[in-house]
Amino acid sequence: xxxxxxxxxxxxxxxxxxxxxxxxxxxxxxxxxxxxxxxxxxxxxxxxxxxxxxxxxxxxxxxxxxxxxxxxxxxxxxxxxxxxxxxxxxxxxxxxxxxxxxxxxxxxxxxxxxxxxxxxxxxxxxxxxxxxxxxxxxxxxxxxxxxxxxxxxxxxxxxxxxxxxxxxxxxxxxxxxxxxxxxxxxxxxxxxxxxxxxxxxxxxxxxxxxxxxxxxxxxxxxxxxxxxxxxxxxxxxxxxxxxxxxxxxxxxxxxxxxxxxxxxxxxxxxxxxxxxxxxxxxxxxxxxxxxxxxxxxxxxxxxxxxxxxxxxxxxxxxxxxxxxxxxxxxxxxxxxxxxxxxxxxxxxxxxxxxxxxxxxxxxxxxxxxxxxxxx
Ligand SMILES: [Zn+2]
Numbered sequence: 001x002x003x004x005x006x007x008x009x010x011x012x013x014x015x016x017x018x019x020x021x022x023x024x025x026x027x028x029x030x031x032x033x034x035x036x037x038x039x040x041x042x043x044x045x046x047x048x049x050x051x052x053x054x055x056x057x058x059x060x061x062x063x064x065x066x067x068x069x070x071x072x073x074x075x076x077x078x079x080x081x082x083x084x085x086x087x088x089x090x091x092x093x094x095x096x097x098x099x100x101x102x103x104x105x106x107x108x109x110x111x112x113x114x115x116x117x118x119x120x121x122x123x124x125x126x127x128x129x130x131x132x133x134x135x136x137x138x139x140x141x142x143x144x145x146x147x148x149x150x151x152x153x154x155x156x157x158x159x160x161x162x163x164x165x166x167x168x169x170x171x172x173x174x175x176x177x178x179x180x181x182x183x184x185x186x187x188x189x190x191x192x193x194x195x196x197x198x199x200x201x202x203x204x205x206x207x208x209x210x211x212x213x214x215x216x217x218x219x220x221x222x223x224x225x226x227x228x229x230x231x232x233x234x235x236x237x238x239x240x241x242x243x244x245x246x247x248x249x250x251x252x253x254x255x256x257x258x259x260x261x262x263x264x265x266x267x268x269x270x271x272x273x274x275x276x277x278x279x280x281x282x283x284x285x286x287x288x289x290x291x292x293x294x295x296x297x298x299x300x301x302x303x304x305x306x307x308x309x310x311x312x313x314x315x316x317x318x319x320x321x322x323x324x325x326x327x328x329x330x331x332x333x334x335x336x337x338x339x340x341x342x343x344x345x346x347x348x349x350x351x352x353x354x355x356x357x358x359x360x361x362x363x364x365x366x367x368x369x370x371x372x373x374x375x
Pocket of ligand 1: 051052053054055060061062063064065066067
């Protein structure tokens with residue numbers, strides 16, 4: 001990831017490069033931007049720029065030894081940390097067992113959210129954290145001499161996943177930095193960070209991407225036709241991670257059958273059918289229930305895309321399209337966000353081991369109210 005590959009944020013990039021050129025590099029910086037805004041991409045481009053041995057005013061060179069190591073994200077003075085979970089039977093809670101998966105995920109494009117990270121490592125949101133042990137390990141690593149003799153850079157994704165004791169350990173590192181160390185914290189929700197940390201880091205505000213800019217970037221970097229990208233991005237408000245997620249969701253025939261029957265039962269407040277469907281919902285097990293809920297979210301989003309008037313760009317099979325045309329009028333600005341939140345919460349609950357049937361019955365009752373809300 002070089003600056004030229006970062007979507008948008010040209011002015012921010014210029015500012016970061018100018019700082020690096022003049023040697024004004026704060027040792028702790030917080031890249032704060034919403035999911036899909038490219039805060040991680042920007043942090044990686046900046047780290048690469050700091051390490052590049054033949055950088056120009058415009059960018060890292062792309063061909064020096066350091067840049068070559070960045071191509072596989074394996075520079076010896078580039079350290080990564082991120083939320084992870086404790087592997088079964090392991091005494092240590094360290095990011096080490098997840099480092100390869102992390103590099104692989106980032107190399108697919110640093111525009112992803114927690115959902116994609118969870119899928120990559122097979123965890124669930126509730127378990128993800130950054131441990132005290134991890135913070136101690138980072139203290140140790142950053143205390144070592146740099147291999148290449150230049151900067152030691154840490155990119156820590158989602159510092160908000162640090163618990164208070166972890167954050168306090170990191171605070172020590174921020175207050176008493178080791179020599180030639182730069183810590184880049186990449187946050188989606190900086191307001192969840194300890195105020196003591198927020199006040200000691202230099203903040204880099206990464207704004208939500210403008211839709212045209214994001215669409216052009218999705219076309220260049222992810223091969224999505226600009227018109228389709230723009231359509232997806234309208235629904236996700238410029239969030240590239242969510243737009244790519246939406247594009248990747250497709251359900252089985254069984255998911256579709258269940259979704260159609262479920263929406264009809266919810267609308268009709270038909271509790272007999274809802275109870276029967278709760279069994280169908282729970283039958284495929286936890287992963288199956290999660291997949292179905294993602295499918296339901298996908299259908300919901302597609303209905304909204306359709307409502308924007310771009311029927312030809314809706315990503316649905318013929319059967320789905322026929323249903324969506326009838327269903328879409330019931331989805332509108334007055335209920336779509338609440339419905340989305342409901343399905344996302346159900347996904348989290350299922351991942352967190354809540355009983356599937358209970359979750360299903362609960363959201364069915366709430367969906368009935370939302371579906372009957374006037375647009
Ligand atoms: Zn270089």
